[in-house]
Amino acid sequence: MGNAGGNFWWSVELESGGKAAEETLATIADLSGSIGAELFQEEGMTVLRAAYFSSHDISHWIAVLNELLADFPEARVRSHTKIENRDWHTKHLEAFPPLSVGVNFVVMAPWHKGKEPKGKLALYIYPSSAFGTGYHESTQIALSLIERFVKAGDEVVDVGTGSGVLFIAALKLGAAKTAARDVDPTAIAECRRNMELNGLASKACDLRIGDLVEGVETRFDVLTANILLEPNLKLLNDIGRVLKREGVAIFSGMTVSERTRFLSALSEADLSLVAELTTNDWWGCAAKFA
Numbered sequence: 529m530g531n532a533g534g535n536f537w538w539s540v541e542l543e544s545g546g547k548a549a550e551e552t553l554a555t556i557a558d559l560s561g562s563i564g565a566e567l568f569q570e571e572g573m574t575v576l577r578a579a580y581f582s583s584h585d586i587s588h589w590i591a592v593l594n595e596l597l598a599d600f601p602e603a604r605v606r607s608h609t610k611i612e613n614r615d616w617h618t619k620h621l622e623a624f625p626p627l628s629v630g631v632n633f634v635v636m637a638p639w640h641k642g643k644e645p646k647g648k649l650a651l652y653i654y655p656s657s658a659f660g661t662g663y664h665e666s667t668q669i670a671l672s673l674i675e676r677f678v679k680a681g682d683e684v685v686d687v688g689t690g691s692g693v694l695f696i697a698a699l700k701l702g703a704a705k706t707a708a709r710d711v712d713p714t715a716i717a718e719c720r721r722n723m724e725l726n727g728l729a730s731k732a733c734d735l736r737i738g739d740l741v742e743g744v745e746t747r748f749d750v751l752t753a754n755i756l757l758e759p760n761l762k763l764l765n766d767i768g769r770v771l772k773r774e775g776v777a778i779f780s781g782m783t784v785s786e787r788t789r790f791l792s793a794l795s796e797a798d799l800s801l802v803a804e805l806t807t808n809d810w811w812g813c814a815a816k817f818a
């Protein structure tokens with residue numbers, strides 16, 4: 529069993545000698561649910577030291593990492609250890625400095641509250657095990673499209689909500705009503721925690737466990753989905769049921785190489801592209817009914 533009290537942390541070191549080692553390892557840290565990570569060079573290798581909550585046993589985190597590493601054969605776990613030193617933890621918390629996203633947003637860990645840059649709309653997100661700290665490129669693409677398309681009074685549905693960062697952003701922009709779904713039950717608790725952190729009432733979002741738009745019964749002005757290509761493609765089958773005729777659908781979580789395939793699926797679903805954004809290898813777009 530792990531330690532739910534959190535008075536110790538797991539530290540895992542991964543190494544890679546690959547071409548895009550830093551990016552690969554940072555992506556693995558983010559996707560695996562690390563709460564903080566640092567990168568350094570050692571004997572010609574790039575090393576990532578990542579911290580994980582002790583609420584899960586180390587075997588859980590190693591299994592999560594090994595699953596992700598299957599896609600990155602150039603990287604491997606080289607060691608892991610238990611850390612009881614709170615100072616070390618504090619140091620890791622600093623691995624999440626406030627991050628400006630788009631024109632208006634700043635994503636901030638709760639320990640940076642009070643240090644909001646002037647004129648920015650703060651999204652307080654606790655970096656945790658549910659994916660979506662706000663620091664991932666695909667989340668930043670989705671947030672940039674949200675600030676462009678969500679208007680005060682809109683009703684917004686968020687598919688694959690993770691930390692809840694996207695619907696929280698929509699609420700901060702004045703969305704009148706939101707709904708969110710995630711297949712991962714831990715994401716729901718995480719969303720509630722983040723809503724509270726942002727001073728949002730729990731009734732501001734119809735938040736439930738569900739596959740894609742399962743249990744979504746009404747149509748929305750904006751749909752957001754930062755999931756991978758396959759679930760995004762599957763979601764297109766339901767788009768007419770959950771998106772208003774004049775609504776906007778925002779899709780992220782895909783790579784540049786998947787763009788052509790997704791664009792052709794969009795047109796088959798009677799949607800046309802209205803905006804697209806690329807950050808490094810990540811790609812996302814906004815679409816409306818043709």
Ligand SMILES: C[S@@+](CC[C@H](N)C(=O)[O-])C[C@H]1O[C@@H](n2cnc3c(N)ncnc32)[C@H](O)[C@@H]1O
Nearest residue numbers: 659660667688689690710711712739740754759
């Ligand atoms: C890439 S994360 C995005 C999290 C957050 N929305 C963000 O933008 O940072 C994808 C999330 O989608 C969830 N997910 C994956 N497949 C799903 C599905 N079929 N239905 C609902 N949620 C799904 C995962 O559990 C995960 O929390």
